[in-house]
Amino acid sequence: MSEETKKTEEQVVATEVQETATPVVEEKKDPKQFLADFNWHKYEEGIDEVDEEKLQEFEKALEGTVGFVNERDVIEGTVIRITDRDAIIDINSKSEGVISLNEFRYNQALAVGDKVEVLVDKREDSSGQLVLSHKKARVIKAWERVNNAHETGEVVNGFVKCRTRGGMIVDVFGIEAFLPGSQIDVKPIRDYDQYVEKTMEFKVVKINHEFKNVVVSHKALIEADIELQKKEIIGQLEKGQVLEGVVKNITSYGVFVDLGGVDGLVHITDLSWSRINHPNEVVELDQKLNVVILDFDDNKSRIQLGLKQLSAHPWEALSPDLKVGDKVTGEVVVIADYGAFVEVEQGVEGLIHVSEMSWSTHLRSAQDFVKVGDKVEAQILTLDREDRKMSLGMKQLHPDPWTDITSKYPVGSTHTGTVRNYTNFGVFVELEEGIDGLVYISDLSWTKKVKHPSDFVTVGQQIEVQVLELDVENRKLNLGHKQTQENPWDEHEATFAIGSKHQGTIKDKNDKGATVTLSDGVEGFAPTRFLDKEDGSKLGKGDTAEFVVLEFSKEYRRVVVSHTSIFREQEKRNVKAAVQKAAEAEKTTLGDIGGLADLKKKMEAGAKKKK
Secondary structure (H helix, E strand, O other), X not given: OOHHHHHHHHHHHHHHHHHHHOOOOOOOOXXXXXXXXXXXXXXXXXXXXXXXXXXXXXXXXXXXXXXXXXXXXXXXXXXXXXXXXXXXXXXXXXXXXXXXXXXXOXXXXXXXXXEEEEEEEEOOOOOOOEEXXXXXXXXXXXXXXXXXXXXXXXXXXXXXXXXXXXXXXXXEOOEEEEEEHXXXXXXXXXXXXXXXXXXXXXXXXXXXXXXXXXXXXXXXXXXXXXXXXXXXXXXXXXXXXXXXXXXXXXXXXXXXXXXXXXXXXXXXXXXXXXXXXXXXHOOOOOOEEEEEEEEEOOOOOOEEEEOHHHOOOHHHHOOOOXXXXXXXXXXXXXXXXXXXXXXXXXXXXXXXXXXXXXOOOOOOOXXXXXXXXXXXXXXXXXXXXXXXXXXXXXXXXXXXXXXXXXHHOOOOOEEEEEEEEEOOOEEEEEEEOOEEEEEXXXXXXXXXXXXXXXXXXXXXXXXXXXEEEEEOOOOEEEEEOHHHOOOOHHHHHHHOOOOOEXXXXXXXEOOOEEEEEOHHHXXXXXXXXXXXXXXXXXXXXXXXXXXXXXXEEOOOOEEEEXXXXXXXXXXXXXXXXXXXXXXXHHHHHHHHHHHHHHHHHHXXXXXXXXX
């Protein structure tokens, strides 16, 4: 190698070493200048490529500078222009954003210059445009406000949009929250529609983040105010105190009255001096009324109120001239089996016992004479002003039918009556209002054996009866039905003479024997031992056969018959005839022997004469 060449190589190496040893200081560009000089069009079209690493470095350099925004940031922007479809928003970034006017439907008064919250959806889309959303920003901010209100207990305003099942839908900061019906007010709400399209104050009481559900309450605000009033009211409560209240709820047993944060109950019996069937006959919902405190528990949590106690008791206003024996008119308010309560004046009632409703000694139910709501006339029987009791009578306004009973219904007379009732032992027959008589079961029929009166007559049926006995003092009539007909047993005595034979049918059968239906409706009884047939078997129910009368009693209407006796009697007669025939035969034989002896004697006597 020549010396010249060697010198040249050393210079090159030295130069390289010097360049390597000397650091290269890059000029830090101004971000604003970079944005001004950068050709975005060429970059988007792919003409000029920019190193990704340099872009990231540039974005870091932009952080914290004016006009830099991150995606998903919620910031405040200014409306700088409004078109027919969009609102142009300036957020002090490299470009403005465009938001559809549909997102501002709730704000029809949107104008240029208004400050609005927006969400940076994208810093730039495919065309480099800044993408903003006001709706999303409102939702995010709304949830922040709702969560904050829930945590702090802040009172929020909400717009009641509509009714829904079980409550209302309320717009709170743009979020649809649920207002349960029970949380609208401290008192039950019957008309939800009165709250629709109204702005009210609420407390956020529950948030379900998983399902994005919000529950609000208006009642909670009222309760907080009422709690203070309640303590004040409870501390001043005294028995006998008269307070004004509002009917909050009506039940079948009473009325709940709101005394201004404290509820009390007026029992149905304390609403009116008169009897009522339901509290709504006296009061109505939301009605204001004065009530008196009757009682309360130690904690004053259960307060018993009275309404009727504010007016004088009707018995105190009852006319002092009213006395026993006076006739009064009233309305039947309550009916019981033993009688009816009649209101003769408001709050003044008298009892008409069922025995005082009719002269009949056969008592019936009060419902047979009157019903609730009937206007009736009655006479005062007893009057106790101190105990506030009164008894009345209806029958006293009518003549006593037993006054001339002996002339109207003498013993032996026949009448037509109505079957009113029956018992196991007989039938009660009404001859006229207040005159009842009893027909014993044994006096219903001459021939039929009646087990129960219902087998013979029905209630309401008209039957003929004869007066058998009359007890005026005890008001008792003994009647008979069979006595109105001739006693067929007079004829039966001849027809069913002992030993007579008749066709009969087994009607019923038991261990003791069988009931046999004979002619003319007469029933006889055949003991079991007299049901044997000739072939050794026994007669059964429904069998028809010939029977012989063994016993007849007109007094007790009893006929005893037998089927077995018929062929056994024949057997006896056959035996008797055979015995008689045998006896006659024996007599003939002995006679022949005697005749032969006489003939022999005659023959012997004749022979001697011939000799």
